[in-house]
Amino acid sequence: MKTQLSAKDIDELTEKARSLRIEILKMLTEAGSGHTGGSLSAADIVTVLYFYKMRHKPANPEWRERDRFILSKGHAAPVLYAALALSGYFDKALLKTLRKIGSPLQGHPCSCKLPGVEISTGSLGQGLSIANGIAMGIKMDGLSSRVYCLLGDGEIQEGQVWEAAMTAAHYRLDNLCAIIDNNGLQIDGHCCDVMHIEPIVNKWEAFGWHVIDIDGHDIKAILDALNKAETLKGKPTMIVARTIKGKGVSFFEGKVEYHGLAPTRDELEMALKELHR
Amino acid sequence: MGERPQQSTPAAQSTVKKAIATRDAYGEALLELGRQRKDIVVLDADLSGSTKTGKFAKAFPDRFYNVGISEQDLIGTASGLSLTGKLPFASTFAVFETGRAWEQIRQTVCYSNLNVKLVATHSGITVGEDGASHQSVEDVALMRVLPNMTVIVPADAHETKQVIHAIADSYGPFYVRLGRAKVPVVMPDDYTFQISKSFTFHLGKDANIVAMGIMVSAALEAAKILRDEGIDVGVINMSTVKPLDNEALLKASSACRLIVTAEEHSIIGGLGSAVSEFLSENNPTKVLRIGIKDDFGCSGTSDELLHLYGLTADNLVRSIKEALA
Ligand SMILES: Cc1ncc(C[n+]2csc(CCOP(=O)(O)OP(=O)(O)O)c2C)c(N)n1
Ligand SMILES: [Mg+2]
Numbered sequence: 001m002k003t004q005l006s007a008k009d010i011d012e013l014t015e016k017a018r019s020l021r022i023e024i025l026k027m028l029t030e031a032g033s034g035h036t037g038g039s040l041s042a043a044d045i046v047t048v049l050y051f052y053k054m055r056h057k058p059a060n061p062e063w064r065e066r067d068r069f070i071l072s073k074g075h076a077a078p079v080l081y082a083a084l085a086l087s088g089y090f091d092k093a094l095l096k097t098l099r100k101i102g103s104p105l106q107g108h109p110c111s112c113k114l115p116g117v118e119i120s121t122g123s124l125g126q127g128l129s130i131a132n133g134i135a136m137g138i139k140m141d142g143l144s145s146r147v148y149c150l151l152g153d154g155e156i157q158e159g160q161v162w163e164a165a166m167t168a169a170h171y172r173l174d175n176l177c178a179i180i181d182n183n184g185l186q187i188d189g190h191c192c193d194v195m196h197i198e199p200i201v202n203k204w205e206a207f208g209w210h211v212i213d214i215d216g217h218d219i220k221a222i223l224d225a226l227n228k229a230e231t232l233k234g235k236p237t238m239i240v241a242r243t244i245k246g247k248g249v250s251f252f253e254g255k256v257e258y259h260g261l262a263p264t265r266d267e268l269e270m271a272l273k274e275l276h277r
Numbered sequence: 278m279g280e281r282p283q284q285s286t287p288a289a290q291s292t293v294k295k296a297i298a299t300r301d302a303y304g305e306a307l308l309e310l311g312r313q314r315k316d317i318v319v320l321d322a323d324l325s326g327s328t329k330t331g332k333f334a335k336a337f338p339d340r341f342y343n344v345g346i347s348e349q350d351l352i353g354t355a356s357g358l359s360l361t362g363k364l365p366f367a368s369t370f371a372v373f374e375t376g377r378a379w380e381q382i383r384q385t386v387c388y389s390n391l392n393v394k395l396v397a398t399h400s401g402i403t404v405g406e407d408g409a410s411h412q413s414v415e416d417v418a419l420m421r422v423l424p425n426m427t428v429i430v431p432a433d434a435h436e437t438k439q440v441i442h443a444i445a446d447s448y449g450p451f452y453v454r455l456g457r458a459k460v461p462v463v464m465p466d467d468y469t470f471q472i473s474k475s476f477t478f479h480l481g482k483d484a485n486i487v488a489m490g491i492m493v494s495a496a497l498e499a500a501k502i503l504r505d506e507g508i509d510v511g512v513i514n515m516s517t518v519k520p521l522d523n524e525a526l527l528k529a530s531s532a533c534r535l536i537v538t539a540e541e542h543s544i545i546g547g548l549g550s551a552v553s554e555f556l557s558e559n560n561p562t563k564v565l566r567i568g569i570k571d572d573f574g575c576s577g578t579s580d581e582l583l584h585l586y587g588l589t590a591d592n593l594v595r596s597i598k599e600a601l602a
Contacts, residue, residue, distance in 0.1 A: 068360075110388070110389075111389045112388070112389060112390055118360065119356065119357075119360060119385065119389055120384065120385065120388045120389045121384075122384065123380060123384040125349075126349070126353050126381055126384060126385055127353075128353070129349065129350045129352070129353020129354050129356070129357065129381075130353045130354075130356050130357040130360070130385060131357060132350075132353070132354050132357055133353065133354040133355060133356055133357015133358040133359070133360065133361075133365075134357040134358070134360050134361055135357070136342065136354070136357065136358055136361075137318075137357065137358045137360070137361025137362070137363050138361055140318075140339070140340075140361075140363070141361065141362075159349070160347070160349040160350055160353070160381070163344070163345070163347030163349060163350035164347075164350050164353065164354075166345065166347070167344050167345070167347070167350055167354060170345075171342070
């Protein structure tokens with residue numbers, strides 16, 4: 001785990017995030033179905049975690065002292081699979097099998113089938129409780145590992161998220177850092193139209209969390225927030241990452257319909273052109 | 278939750294041996310486990326006095342988590358703890374644990390095959406006066422359908438203690454169904470519980486009752502009455518409802534012409550269903566299911582309710598005679 005970013009680091013991470021997006025688009029096109037928008041919006045956050053911040057050993061996924069990442073918004077499986085593959089957990093060639101019969105790359109992450117996936121997710125609203133339990137266990141063991149949990153902004157409409165919000169604050173889980181991918185969209189439209197979630201920052205503060213509000217596509221801002229979270233004691237931290245759904249591909253950005261649509265072959269070609277520019 | 282001391286049911290009073298609630302045995306077993314192993318952690322959702330996890334909480338405050346009135350969070354937190362190598366026991370009332378948090382149990386505990394022990398109390402109608410909202414007669418059905426899940430319904434306090442120790446030593450998701458009311462101790466002193474092994478008290482030539490939980494005691498009483506009248510009825514304690522003890526069922530069904538299931542649970546999806554499913558495929562035998570007949574419970578004393586819903590030795594006797602006639 002490193003804490004200071006050089007200009008070169010930023011360039012490298014930006015490049016890595018680009019690679020993640022390319023893999024996401026390719027595997028989704030190959031699969032013919034899956035969640036494009038929410039995978040792309042989380043790509044920068046996941047990049048900083050897997051390729052800079054988190055202590056983990058791809059050759060030893062069960063390493064006891066690893067930091068943990070829980071993808072509570074399990075439909076963004078492609079961004080996790082891309083990060084795991086590029087980290088070296090498994091052969092990149094496997095990405096082509098996403099959603100295919102017999103593949104360990106299930107439509108939503110399955111921990112029994114794919115090493116590196118901490119816990120099966122896909123049913124929204126459940127990840128934060130699991131992250132809490134892990135944070136408690138780590139504290140009991142006196143380990144310094146940190147627990148990261150990525151949630152969708154629509155996802156926080158689930159009641160269980162707020163049960164978990166109380167639990168994390170009550171047990172002072174300062175080894176826990178949650179992140180909301182605040183892309184403003186869910187399936188049926190804008191979050192503010194489907195079910196108002198604002199003011200997000202005030203809500204989490206009122207629940208006893210430290211809250212850091214950032215641009216979720218700014219590599220340096222993401223790392224600064226993750227570092228800051230580590231220094232904040234006595235409370236869990238919530239990073240509200242303002243993002244753009246479909247980020248990186250102009251014709252997917254901010255488009256609600258690309259929540260659950262995979263790119264067509266033509267769209268992939270155009271998207272790759274944009275990303276390689 | 279404030280509670281006055283429990284009255285035992287008349288059925289319990291009539292037996293020679295003492296009557297103890299299975300939840301009390303659970304509280305004690307947790308204490309024993311807490312002393313024996315460092316990895317055990319206990320979670321509750323604001324019912325630790327009633328579920329008896331409170332005893333563990335008092336003895337081992339650093340290994341107890343009360344998550345408040347949030348059953349879904351209870352399951353998720355227990356799951357997370359299991360992911361760090363802890364051995365979590367998560368408890369609340371059966372209706373909330375298996376109902377409110379069913380999907381959390383499915384998606385997280387079972388799909389990821391976690392080492393999480395779900396031990397719920399206040400199952401069935403013997404909850405009594407609180408009424409249907411608190412009486413779970415569907416929980417075994419809800420848990421039995423889940424892959425990776427083992428379902429155990431102990432007959433008495435003696436068996437409960439052994440069950441709790443056995444599941445602590447066995448990897449994977451378990452659901453253990455316990456009760457609020459005192460029940461007679463029916464299992465022999467030298468009985469040893471084994472997961473997925475039933476206990477045959479006696480093999481009958483006319484009929485065999487396959488029972489779970491508090492109905493084992495009623496079945497023993499009924500069998501005695503029937504045997505005194507010359508009808509040879511056996512009793513099997515099928516405490517592991519999933520996976521069933523197939524061998525014992527084949528033996529029992531081959532020995533007689535009527536299998537009777539007895540459960541303090543809906544006859545839809547519970548023990549009666551499980552036994553019928555197995556026998557219809559493997560040794561078609563007439564099965565008479567005694568249990569809650571597609572109904573909710575209601576308020577009353579636990580003994581009144583057992584009579585109202587026909588979960589008594591007398592009703593077993595009557596029903597078996599009719600079915601054999
Ligand atoms: C419990 C549950 N209900 C519904 C769904 C279906 N679903 C999948 S994604 C989604 C919208 C999620 O929106 P958000 O959390 O904002 O995710 P993002 O925008 O990052 O994709 C829904 C409703 C689900 N997966 N789980
Ligand atoms: Mg969203």
